[in-house]
Amino acid sequence: MNSVVCTLFEGHYHYGLAALTNSLYQQGYRGVIYAGYRGALPEWAAAATENLSPCWPGSQTFEVAEGLQIHFLPVEVNYHLTNYKPDFMLRLWSGPAKDTQGMVYFDPDIVVKCKWKFYDKWITRGVALVHEVIANDMPSSHPLRLEWQEVIARIGKKNNRELRSYINAGFCGLTSNHKEFLKLWSTIISTAVEHYGLDSKTFIPFDRTHIFHGADQDALNIAAMCCECPISEIGPDGMDFINGGWTMSHAVGSPKPWKKKFLLSALKGNPPSLAERAFWLNVAGPIICHGKQEVRVKRASILVSAFIGRFYRRY
Template identity: 45%
Template sequence: MTAISTSRSAVCTLFEGHYHYGVGALVNSLYRHGFRGIVWVGYRGKLPPWARAARQTPEGYDLEVAQNCLIRFLPLQIDIFFSNYKPYFMLDLWDRYGLEAERLFYFDPDIVVKCRWSFFEEWVDSGVALCLDGAYAYMPATHPFRLQWQQFACRQGLEVRRWPNEYYNGGFIGVRREHRVLLEAWRTLMEALRQEGVNISSFKNYEGYNIGDRSHPFYVADQDMLNLSVMVTEVPLSVMGTDAMDFTGAGFTMSHAVDAPKPWKKNFLWLLLKRGRLPTLPDAEFLKYIDRPIPLYSPLRLRLRRLNYLASKAVGTFYHRH
């Protein structure tokens, strides 16, 4: 096996079920934009079908993707919903699995990278790398959620040290080891939610709370507590706008497929003809990274998926003109 450099930067993500397609596309996009190193993948269930060549290790499975690029699969036996497990996993990589890299990046498995990898390293060297959320990018310092979060933090013995006007998306974060206190605060707050009766084993379905919509301050637990973690720490931040995840135009860094169904589950032509839904920019970006260096589909299925997308674009253009 090729020796893999582990000293500079590492990437991690979490998946189960069909989200393995997103993991494969993420890794392909990373590699093709210059990432070299280890992608740490926590998972439940089975290994992806495209990872059949992975070799077993004492901790999981390793798959050599290409020259100097490795996926390290770690099976996880936990009762926490994966969206809520991010700070636990990132800290475990440093503390339990012996990660040597000074920079650690988490990406949701429905994100692909669009620009040179060295930009991400430059970004996190300026501070904890974060992106504004697409739905609630502006959340004033006097927002009622922030005041309720402050009360929650105080009950945990944590002091609010800053009052941002921005709300950050939890699908991506880049952290240098020296700024890990933010991850520690995030994990502490997630555990505190659990102690107060919030069921972090599910998504937006919390026992002990009447949570039915976004009016609840813990409706999106991982993301809300990430934002509170920023409030109770003083580590430097480096924040990009909604363009950074293709929530708005002119983005050059990432594309985040937040809507359902996910790009790998879509029949693009059917969605257009039956529901009038055109393919999105994240759909197009996903399809760029499904072939190499990891082939996610057989040659026939790959061709059919791309033809399905192109047909929907052509039909959509025809109807738009008429």
């Protein structure tokens, strides 16, 4: 299938983009990565050249390796990038990726662990989604789901499926036949702004009692409830939130793996996570943005920290 990858980043998250790109390359992905960004390009992309495509003024192209490119696309929106995901993907499909059959979005703190051909096939089964930390954690009778049904009614839709788990918005893959899902996701975010007091510039604007605690993620979950296209879900193992995963690793929370001091964290009872280990396994190329000595030290500190974690862990 003719598929592309996309992501959004700013600031130090370029380290995550580099590891994501490396992991995709190692797992057989060849093609284009569309990286929407704010601010300056990372130093490792200094060789990027101006892309004269009229579809996205100011874009630049970086040749990662044979068969793999990153198109850096400047994004000029005044709200948090996480709330821009569906609009970004729709803009890609109406512009530089208009002839693409499939599109997969990854947050820039994810690395891919399995062969790309799995993703290519997965998205043909429906909108590809992954559950949050705990499986079966949000039954159809959950009070927030009942409130979300009011949002669904407000936008003139109906609840088409009884979901039992909360979905993470760091990943979403689909074919062009299912763009309805992105339009719905975008509409719900706009509805949250217009009718539910959402400040779109804020990542987590409210506490969990609010109907839109995590704006883009709650909106994605509502879209999954009421979209007419099929969806295909993997449990929390799909992002290495629990053991047994093999598709991707998602380094949620803070600090990010490229900033974390692993030994200090282990001494506080927090051993390295699966996603943190996976990040440092994907920094050796083809994009190089960490020195060899730094990589050796980080990997050694992860091993020692994991050993400490066998005896001392905060629960």
